[in-house]
Amino acid sequence: MDKTPQTEPRQSWTFSNSINSEIRRAADTGIYDIRGGGAKRRVPHFDDLLFLGASMSRYPLEGYREKCDTSVTLGTRFAKKPIELKIPVTIAGMSFGALSGHAKEALGRGATMAGTSTTTGDGGMTEEERGHSEKLVYQYLPSRYGMNPDDLRRADAIEIVVGQGAKPGGGGMLLGQKITERVAGMRDLPVGIDQRSACRHPDWTGPDDLEIKILEIREITNWEKPIYIKVGGARPYYDVALACKAGADVIVLDGMQGGTAATQDVFIEHVGQPTLACIRPAVQALQDLGLHREVQLVVSGGIRTGADVAKALALGADAVAIGTAALVALGDNDPKWEAEYNKLGTTTGAYDDWHEGRDPAGITTQDVELMKRLDPEVAGRKLRNYLNVLTLESQTLARACGHNHVHNLEPEDLCALTMEAAAMAQVPLAGTNWYPGKPGF
Amino acid sequence: MTMTLEKTVLDMTATELRDVNTTLQAAAKAQANAAYEIINPRGSHAMACGLDGPLSVTIKGSTGYYCAGMNKEATVTVEGSAGPGVAENMMSGVVTIEGDASQYAGATGHGGLLNIKGNASSRCGISMKGIDIVVHGNIGHMSAFMAQKGNLVVLGDAGDALGDSLYEARLFVRGNVKSLGADCIEKEIRPEHIAILKELLEKAGADAKPEEFKRYGSARKLYNFNIDHADEY
Numbered sequence: 001m002d003k004t005p006q007t008e009p010r011q012s013w014t015f016s017n018s019i020n021s022e023i024r025r026a027a028d029t030g031i032y033d034i035r036g037g038g039a040k041r042r043v044p045h046f047d048d049l050l051f052l053g054a055s056m057s058r059y060p061l062e063g064y065r066e067k068c069d070t071s072v073t074l075g076t077r078f079a080k081k082p083i084e085l086k087i088p089v090t091i092a093g094m095s096f097g098a099l100s101g102h103a104k105e106a107l108g109r110g111a112t113m114a115g116t117s118t119t120t121g122d123g124g125m126t127e128e129e130r131g132h133s134e135k136l137v138y139q140y141l142p143s144r145y146g147m148n149p150d151d152l153r154r155a156d157a158i159e160i161v162v163g164q165g166a167k168p169g170g171g172g173m174l175l176g177q178k179i180t181e182r183v184a185g186m187r188d189l190p191v192g193i194d195q196r197s198a199c200r201h202p203d204w205t206g207p208d209d210l211e212i213k214i215l216e217i218r219e220i221t222n223w224e225k226p227i228y229i230k231v232g233g234a235r236p237y238y239d240v241a242l243a244c245k246a247g248a249d250v251i252v253l254d255g256m257q258g259g260t261a262a263t264q265d266v267f268i269e270h271v272g273q274p275t276l277a278c279i280r281p282a283v284q285a286l287q288d289l290g291l292h293r294e295v296q297l298v299v300s301g302g303i304r305t306g307a308d309v310a311k312a313l314a315l316g317a318d319a320v321a322i323g324t325a326a327l328v329a330l331g332d333n334d335p336k337w338e339a340e341y342n343k344l345g346t347t348t349g350a351y352d353d354w355h356e357g358r359d360p361a362g363i364t365t366q367d368v369e370l371m372k373r374l375d376p377e378v379a380g381r382k383l384r385n386y387l388n389v390l391t392l393e394s395q396t397l398a399r400a401c402g403h404n405h406v407h408n409l410e411p412e413d414l415c416a417l418t419m420e421a422a423a424m425a426q427v428p429l430a431g432t433n434w435y436p437g438k439p440g441f
Numbered sequence: 442m443t444m445t446l447e448k449t450v451l452d453m454t455a456t457e458l459r460d461v462n463t464t465l466q467a468a469a470k471a472q473a474n475a476a477y478e479i480i481n482p483r484g485s486h487a488m489a490c491g492l493d494g495p496l497s498v499t500i501k502g503s504t505g506y507y508c509a510g511m512n513k514e515a516t517v518t519v520e521g522s523a524g525p526g527v528a529e530n531m532m533s534g535v536v537t538i539e540g541d542a543s544q545y546a547g548a549t550g551h552g553g554l555l556n557i558k559g560n561a562s563s564r565c566g567i568s569m570k571g572i573d574i575v576v577h578g579n580i581g582h583m584s585a586f587m588a589q590k591g592n593l594v595v596l597g598d599a600g601d602a603l604g605d606s607l608y609e610a611r612l613f614v615r616g617n618v619k620s621l622g623a624d625c626i627e628k629e630i631r632p633e634h635i636a637i638l639k640e641l642l643e644k645a646g647a648d649a650k651p652e653e654f655k656r657y658g659s660a661r662k663l664y665n666f667n668i669d670h671a672d673e674y
Contacts, residue, residue: 030668144549144568147530149491149511176665188551188570188589189608193664196606198587202567203526203545209506212486213526216507219462220491 022265033265034173036364037352038166038301038324039256043274046308048421049414050430053400061399068395069405072319074296075157075226075249078218082226082249083135083157085319086115087391088406089309091383092258092300092323093139093159093230095121097174097183097195098354099327101128103363105376106330108132110383114391119159119321122172122197124186125151132380137228140217142171142198145187152221157250159228160214162201162243165258165301168232168272171199173262175355180366210246228252233273233301237281240297244289252321253282255301259324262355275301275312277424280411283316292316306393313394314409315425322390329386330379331361448476448499458485469494469515484524489517492534509536512553525562528555531572544581547574550591556645563600566593569610575645585612586622594641596649604657608664612657613638615649624663630656 011017025033054060061068075082091111096104098121105128111118117135120126124146130136138155140147152158163169174183174195184191204213214227229243230252243251255275260268279299286292299312300321312320324332333341335348340360344353354364362373398406401413415430416422422429423436449468451461461479468475469492476497482488486505489498492515500508503521513532522540531550538546541559548564550572557565557574563581566574571590579597586602588610598616605622611634612625621627638651662670 031666144530144570147549148532148551149493149513149530152511173666190664193608194666196587198568202564202586203507203529203548209525212506216487216490216510216526216529219458219487220511222463222466223459 034262034355035265035268035352036260036262036354037268038259039269039272039274041269043256044276044418044420044424045257045274045302046276046311048276048417049311049425049427050417051307051310051314051397051401051413052415054402058402060402061404063396063399066399067404068399069407070391070395072296072407074228074298074319076296077249077291077294078247079157079224079226079249080222081156081224083117083137085117085135087387088313088319088394089114089303089387089390090116090137090298090319090321091118091326092252092254092321093119093121093137093161094323094327095123095174096126096129096186097121097123097179097366098262098364100363100365100371100374101126102371102374102376103327103330103379104129105132106374106379106383107326108136109376109380110326110329110387111135113380113384114387116387117156120155122174123183124148125155126186128376130154132376139230142201143187143196144202145195145197149220152217152225155225157226157228158217158221159230159252160210160217161230162210162239163232163234163254164230164260165232165254165256165272165275166260167263167267168234169199170263170267170271172197172260173355175262175357183366207242207246214247226250228298230254232256232258233275233278234271236273236278237285240282240285241289244286244291244295248295250296250298251282252298252300253278253317254321255299257302258300259327274424275299275303276421279312279315279317280424280426286316293318306390306395307397309390310394310397310406310409311414313406314413315411318407325386326383327363329383330363331374331382332359332363334361337361448478450478450480452480453483453485454481458487461488462490465489465496465498466491466493469496472496482521486524489515492517495534503540512536522559528553528572531555541578542576546576547572550574552591554641554644560597566591566610569593573641573644575641575647577645577647579616582619583622585610585625588612592637592641594638594645594647594654596647604659606663607657607659609659611637613654614657615654618655618657621657624660625657626660628656628658630654 072088112134118133119137135156137157140160176192226249228250229248231239233255256272296318298319299317303320337360359365362370414427479500482502484505490510493513496515498517505524507526509517509528515534518537523542525543526545528536529548533553537556542561544562546561546565547555549568555574557576560578561580565580565584567586569588573592575594582600585604589608595614599618602622604625635651
């Protein structure tokens with residue numbers, strides 16, 4: 001008897017294997033998934049934009065002969081001592097605690113060799129970091145772990161963190177297994193307990209208060225330090241306008257692909273806007289206030305290549321910041337650790353349980369043996385190389401568009417491959433002179 | 442600026458905030474134990490902040506936000522009331538408020554003594570990290586929220602949710618506590634606590650006996666995330 005023909009087994013799009021595995025994990029544990037790494041879902045991004053290049057209306061610059069400047073000055077609005085960077089790529093804030101001392105040292109070494117700044121994180125300023133970072137931005141966070149006036153004064157800039165792209169409106173948690181004696185001591189808390197990072201500051205609410213808080217910080221630091229305000233990609237037009245009102249010298253705008261040491265997966269994937277969608281509203285706010293280029297805009301969240309750098313600058317940013325990419329450059333998620341990733345139930349490129357402190361690459365850990373795997377000098381050189389490549393690539397693209405400074409890149413140099421990207425970046429869909437929302441169409 | 446035999450007087454009707462703070466910060470470094478008096482403060486913000494040395498500053502009137510912020514070693518006295526965030530992130534020294542203090546008094550303070558002769562509003566001692574705070578009157582709601590280290594002594598009453606999500610700070614209240622926050626419980630008061638109280642009450646010139654206080658601290662149930670305690674978060 002013939003078998004009845006059957007259709008191929010069909011997986012549900014709605015209940016995919018990935019979703020089902022999460023349901024099973026939730027049923028087993030009773031707790032949401034916590035991870036690092038930023039949004040993993042596909043969202044419109046810089047890959048959806050293309051540069052047009054030179055043509056009859058634009059003269060390109062000779063790639064190996066004509067200069068294309070990459071320098072950037074941050075903090076020109078009020079600070080007595082703005083920061084001068086050789087390249088428009090900075091290292092984003094990542095905490096000692098989340099990262100090992102070696103990793104912080106490597107970030108400082110690499111950034112310094114490349115002529116740029118690095119940034120502290122929750123947990124205070126370490127000697128490794130200050131000692132190896134020619135230009136160091138000191139984060140002023142809700143937890144105020146390790147905060148003190150001496151470190152404020154020996155910083156080169158101060159970044160008031162209001163939010164971050166991976167979790168606008170959310171705090172954080174450094175799990176007890178990473179709280180060694182040194183980490184605990186810097187945070188004035190017992191060893192081995194979970195350390196919460198509050199979601200809002202303890203002594204101000206809203207931009208009116210923040211304006212006074214900034215006044216206080218400037219008074220304590222003799223008005224020398226540029227004051228950054230970091231916001232997550234939530235309501236970029238209004239957030240940027242209010243940050244200007246509060247007195248920012250520099251605004252750091254972090255889209256949802258921005259990484260994080262640890263927070264809920266549901267938060268990472270479902271709160272905030274893609275980086276691409278944040279830039280034009282932010283720039284518009286600066287332009288409406290007459291402050292574009294006077295208050296510098298640093299964009300972060302998913303910057304990986306020189307093309308990403310150049311596109312962010314073309315949309316109006318003054319610089320970008322990298323976090324996850326910097327960790328990868330140091331050696332995070334390197335295939336050479338595949339066997340160890342497998343033991344942790346994951347694989348190269350997917351490892352994101354940075355908060356658990358078992359990082360085979362020795363970067364997001366406080367385990368003494370694992371930390372030894374990262375040579376800060378070697379890793380620092382790798383980061384320097386990577387930063388140099390980002391810079392060279394962005395210069396290449398700027399020259400191809402006829403610009404002798406990467407800041408001269410402009411939206412008119414771009415087109416979009418998708419309707420979504422066209423709408424978000426407000427550049428024409430390729431082959432048209434139209435983008436969704438453009439007046440007159 | 443005028444000088445008397447004892448004190449240098451800065452008049453804020455004639456001197457900008459920047460100049461006042463520059464003068465005080467320089468004096469704190471260079472003139473050990475010098476005394477300054479600020480008149481006509483008119484509720485100015487960020488007064489006498491960032492001092493780093495054994496200076497004495499008396500402010501003749503009320504102040505705005507963040508007076509004596511991040512103070513180190515200096516003695517700052519406000520002969521009036523203080524706005525939000527007085528002595529925030531204080532490291533050491535003594536800050537005295539003769540009147541009342543607004544929200545977040547002593548927030549994130551690492552050390553020193555904040556002595557409030559009147560009442561303190563909500564979130565007094567929020568995230569305190571080693572500071573000692575003595576409030577002669579009452580304190581508002583959510584005081585000592587996520588307080589990590591140090592001592593908060595209240596001669597009057599405490600508002601709602603005292604010590605919510607508390608770490609290792611010690612809270613002593615003589616009056617009534619409207620409610621305790623998550624993971625905050627009343628604890629036995631032992632001889633070492635009596636000794637701490639006695640010393641702090643003496644330093645603050647407070648008219649109270651250590652035995653009249655109750656002690657509150659962390660139950661330490663929320664120190665490591667446990668899904669069975671999710672209702673507490």
